[in-house]
Structures are given as structure tokens and as C-alpha cells.
Amino acid sequence: MDELCTGLCKLMAEAGADVGLAQFVSLLVGVLLVSGVPLVTVILLIWVERKVAARIQDRIGPNRVGPLGLLQTFADMLKLLSKEDITPTAADRILYNIAPLVSFASVVLIWAVIPFTPFHYGVDLEIGALYFVAIASFGTLSIMAAGWASNNKYALLGAFRVVALLVSYEVPLVFALLAPVMLAGSMSLVDIVNAQTGMWFVVLSPLAFVIFYISSQAETGRAPFDLIEAESELVAGFNIEYSGMKFGMFFAAEFLHVFTNGILMALLFFGGWMGPLFYESPLIAFAWLGVKGTIIYLTTLWLRNTVPRLRIDQIMAFNWKFLVPLSIANLIFLSLALKILQELGMAPRDLIGASFAEVLPATIVMLLINLAMTVYLLGIMRKRGREARRESQAGAALARAGAAGD
Amino acid sequence: MELNAVTIGFFIFSVFTLGGGIGVVTTRNLFQGTIWLMVSLFGVAGYFVLLSAPFLAAVQILVYIGAIAILITFAVMLTRSVTRIRERYIRTVPSFVASLALFLVLLFGVTVPIFGEQNPEAIPAFVMTTRDLGVALVDADGYVAPFLLASILLTAAMIGAIFIARDEES
């Protein structure tokens, strides 16, 4: 029992509490502490998102409620609380009400495995990297359930499109995720960060990061992949019949998911909490992770507010004919190069705790391979783009000729 | 039976598994049936965790809730108005006999070999990690043949599926 009962639990047990109860309470406190982070962040995120979007679109954004409009979210929450909640009579009531809960919970649950500092985390699961991919499945299913339970053609059509998008982009996402897992030789997120002491994985495998970045942008349903919110085509999408706080929960889940992905990318590719002086104090380590995650998060907002929405056929073609083959090729080349380097003794077999000098030769080779692949790919993309443009121009010319003929 | 976290977990997951199963066979709505099936399979994932096989639990959720549930829904929506089946299935007796027979076969098939007083010490304390699994998968003395066979099987499944789906369409 001793190994199970440490920290707070031990204190309570020594004070005379029942061991089982002490364990339960310490677990509960842990859960509340860890889940507090995303729950507090999400309130701030809504403000950040609106402010950034406004600035990019040359507006001011929320600025009335509180200093810099910081209290705007609370005002919105109060408004949502006072809204009438309309459940369509045709809806499947149970599924309709459960879907927003599952959607939000599936994002919060990811935070159970996120290590904030080398020693502060909810759990360090052996299968951490697989865990958050598996948990994301619940989010997908909840969207499907919401669309279906609303009993509305637009909602169902929106849900189908979004789910097709989500499952499609999960393929390159997971193939890209295999790169850090392979380099670290572990799925535990703590191990993955520790394996980046010598070199960040974004340097060792930049293409994997780019693929992961693009697919996670799609997984959160952000532009250019924002079919989830296709106002002009599907009235709104899967959440058209939702109102009040239930609608708010879908949105909060989306905002939080974007930020969570930023933190995950910081952990998987940017060395997580590592930075100058991180070993001095857990607070500095935590700050580094926060800074890195926030920077990645802000770039996704920037992307979202800059690019237009793609059509569903374009999105699917981009995924299956470009991103998936690319992610597989990347995995093959990465694993081949690393194995050759390991056999030649130029790369350490275990990156955990490896120094910069040890990883340097491997890094240079990896960078060259990635560069070669990128140049080749950009060539292909240019060729394809030119062909597609020529085709559509020919089509347009034909249409004009037809119109003139009439 | 000792009441600890494992037994409580076992009871909770049994409720999920059995309740989901009952839901599947009683609902008249195919989408709700899918959701119930996922509840049931989620319970099974819980068993894997209790058996110290978290990798299999994650796989269970990833494959069933992440892929199979979606696939079933897509398949359901391919067919016309199957979400509201009105006619009842009449052949109750043969299906009851068949499922009872299957249940008994499975029950005895699983319990007979391990029947009797179990010695806890006889169960190895060794817990297989994901790394051991990975090594065993590609080991020449291990499971490399099934591993590659699985790949061929998956390829065949995909080719077959595309062939059939496209054939129906044209």
C-alpha cells in the first residue's frame, strides 16, 4: 500500500484517515487541479480568440466589458444562461442532451496526460500519445450523435461531412505522430519531451510537424477546413438546432481543443517545458510550455483568419491524395535514415538524455532529407496547381463560348 | 469478495458491457443501436485496463468508437429508411436457441480450461509493455509472419471493399 499512497494521501493516512478514503481524496484533488487548468484557460481563450480575430480583420474586438474587454466572456456566459433552451420536438432527446457534454469532456480528458513540468502532471501513461488520439474518437462520435439526434437535414448533412473530414485527417495526424514516438521510443509524453534534450523533434523531422499541424487544424474544424461551421452552405452545420448553453458547450470545446493542440505540438515537437533555466523551478518550466503552446496557438488563429474555406471535394482530395501519401513517405524515409544512422553509429540509439553533440550529425542528415523531400513536393504541387488552373480556365472559356453561342 | 478499486471498476464496466448489450438488442433504432454497441465495447476497453493491458484498451476505443461506429453509421445511412424498422422479427425461437447454444459454447470453452481453485502465484507477475509487443511483432521467432499476414489481410480487405462498393454504384 505504501507505493500507492504518497503525498497528500500519506499525510491524510498519518493523520488517521482511512487509507482507501485518503487515496480517493488525493486522486480527486489531483483531478480537480489538472482539470482546473483547461477550465480556467478556456474562459481566457474565448477572449483571446475574439480579440485576435478582430485585430486581423482590422476591428477592435470586445472592449466594453472590463479592462480591454476581458470580462466579455462572463457577460456572454450570463447571456447564454438566461437564454431559452429550445429542444426541437422531433429531436432524440437523450442523445441530443448528451452530445454537448461528451464533446466538451473529450477535450478536457486530453489534459489528464499533459505534463506541465517534468514532475507535475495528471498521469504519465505508458500509452500517452495513443491515449489522446483515442479520446478524440469520442469527440467525433459526439458530433455524429448531435447531428443525428437533431433530426434536421442540414444538421445531419453537416455532421456527416464533418465526421468524414475528421476521420480522414486522423490518418496523416497519426502517421505524423508516429515520428516523435519512434524517435523517443516511447508513447509516454514525459519520455517524448525528455528525448528532446539534445534536439527538438521539429528539427529532426520538420515535415512530420507540418503534417501534424495541418491535420490538427482540420481536426479542430478550423479554416481552411471549417466545414464544421459552414454558415453559407449548411445554415450552420451539425449544431444548427442547439441553443443556449448547450450550443455554448460545443463552442467552448472547439476553442479549448485548438489550444490543447497547441500545447500538444509544443510537447511533441518543441521540447515542451525545455528552455533556459527550466530546471531551476517548475514555474519556469511551466511558463516555457505555456509560451510555446501559446505561440503555436496564435499561429493557428492567424491561419484561421487569413485563408478562405475549401470545398469538401478539395479538402478530401488534399488529404487522401497529398497528405496521406506524404505522411507515409515521411515515415518511411525517416525510419530508414535513422536506422542507417544508428547502424553506422552516427545516431544514439536512445535519445532520452542524449546531448546536443551526440544528436548533431543525425540532425544534419535528417534536415537534408527533409529539405530534399520538401523541394520535390513543392515541385509536384506547383505542377498540379498549374494543371488544375489550366483545366478550370479551359472550362470557364468553354462556358463563356457556350453562353455567347446562345 | 474483497471490495477494492478493481472490483468496483469491474462492476462498473460490467454494467456498461451488459447494459450496452441489452440496449443493442432492444432498441428499434439503428443509430441508437450503434451507440449502445459502443457503450458495450467501452466496457470491454475497461476490462483491458483492469487486466493491465492499457494498450489494448486504447486500441479498442480507437478502432471501435473511432472507426467502426462511424462506419456503421455511414453504412446505415446508405440504405433507405432503415432507421425505423416497423416489422418485428418473428423467428424468435430459433434465434433464441442459436444464441443460447453459442453462449454456452463460449462459456464452457472459456471457463472449463481454467476451472477449479486458481493459485494466484501461478499467474506470472510479468506485465507486457508496448515495447515488448513491438519487439515480438517483428521478431523472427515471434509473430513476424502473422504481422505481415495482417498487412496482406488489410490490403485485401480494402481492395475487396472498394471493388464491391464501386460495383454496386455502377
Place this chain on the structure above:
Amino acid sequence: MNVLNEWAFVGLFALMAPIFPALPIVIAWLFRPRKPNVLKSSTYECGVETIGDTWVQFRVQYYIYGLIFLVFDVEMVFLFPWAVAYNGMNLFGFIAGFLFIFLLTDALFYAWKKNALDWK
């Protein structure tokens, strides 16, 4: 035993996670106005009354994408242990994994050539 303790945390987290979004919904349920009427709670589509059944027939392409995804999903399941064991692996093991990926790339190219990846 320690592993189970970790999962007890995850389990408790999973029990708590739906409570966080449920809380504001329940509070809203206490305060919100209730004035339902037939028109308000009818299905909203384009402003006109909805025609026919919601569960219309969908295109086969969704199903094909679902199938291809399932195949890749199962493939990933095999590749994760392979990736974890990669660092300590000899060349034979590496080539086995390589073949595994290669065979499935084949399937992808088959789908591509058969135009199964096109959105129609």
C-alpha cells in the same frame, strides 16, 4: 499495481469530465425562460416546413472513406508498438515493419487508381 493507480486517476477524470459542462447547462436550466410553442420547437431548415424524412439516403463515398480509414486505423494500431520498439530493433525487424507499411501503401494506390478517393 502502480499502473492501475494511474488508470484510477483517468477513470475518475472520465467521471468528472462530463460534470464540468453539465454544471452550466443545469444552472441555465434553473434560470432560463420557458415559453415553448409548436412553431418554435419545430425543425429549422430553410424557414419553410420540412419535407419528408430527415434520414435521407447518403452517398456511397462516405462509406468508402470510412472503410479506407478503418483499414488505416488498424494499421496504425500495429505500427505504434513497432515505433516504440524501433530504437532497439535490428535490421530484420525494421524491414518487417517497412514491408508492412509498403503493402498498405499499395492498397492506397489501388484505391487511388480506382478513383475511390474522389469525392463524387
